[in-house]
Amino acid sequence: xxxxADLKKIAEGREAEMFAWGEGKILRLMRGSDxxxxxxxxxxxxxxxxxxxxxxxxxxxxxSMEVMGxxxxxxxxxxxxxxxxxxxxxPWKVWxxxxxxxRAHARMHEVVAPQEVE
Numbered sequence: 368x369x370x371x372a373d374l375k376k377i378a379e380g381r382e383a384e385m386f387a388w389g390e391g392k393i394l395r396l397m398r399g400s401d402x403x404x405x406x407x408x409x410x411x412x413x414x415x416x417x418x419x420x421x422x423x424x425x426x427x428x429x430x431s432m433e434v435m436g437x438x439x440x441x442x443x444x445x446x447x448x449x450x451x452x453x454x455x456x457x458p459w460k461v462w463x464x465x466x467x468x469x470r471a472h473a474r475m476h477e478v479v480a481p482q483e484v485e
Contacts (some may be wrong), residue, residue, distance in 0.1 A: 392442065392444055393443075394442075395441075418475070427442065
């Protein structure tokens with residue numbers, strides 16, 4: 368079983384850390400191990416799979432797993448800078464990023480969620 372110290376962290380957010388996981392994949396590992404985070408991870412997996420099946424451009428989810436007692440998802444690795452980093456480096460692009468975000472959110476709201484998460 369992999370230890371987080373053995374993995375190369377490539378990003379992190381409020382709820383999870385992302386580690387390189389083989390060719391073209393990442394491991395999104397929740398920060399804690401409580402029941403809420405396990406349910407959240409399973410819900411995230413259903414939502415991402417449902418969104419992808421309905422034509423949204425989201426990372427593919429390959430499997431769920433546990434590493435050091437923490438729930439995680441193995442997902443497609445999408446290369447490139449996130450939009451928050453773009454704004455931090457080029458603040459004049461804030462309106463461009465807002466347009467991208469607005470269009471993406473509008474598209475998400477056009478899609479019906481999988482019945483399992485409604």
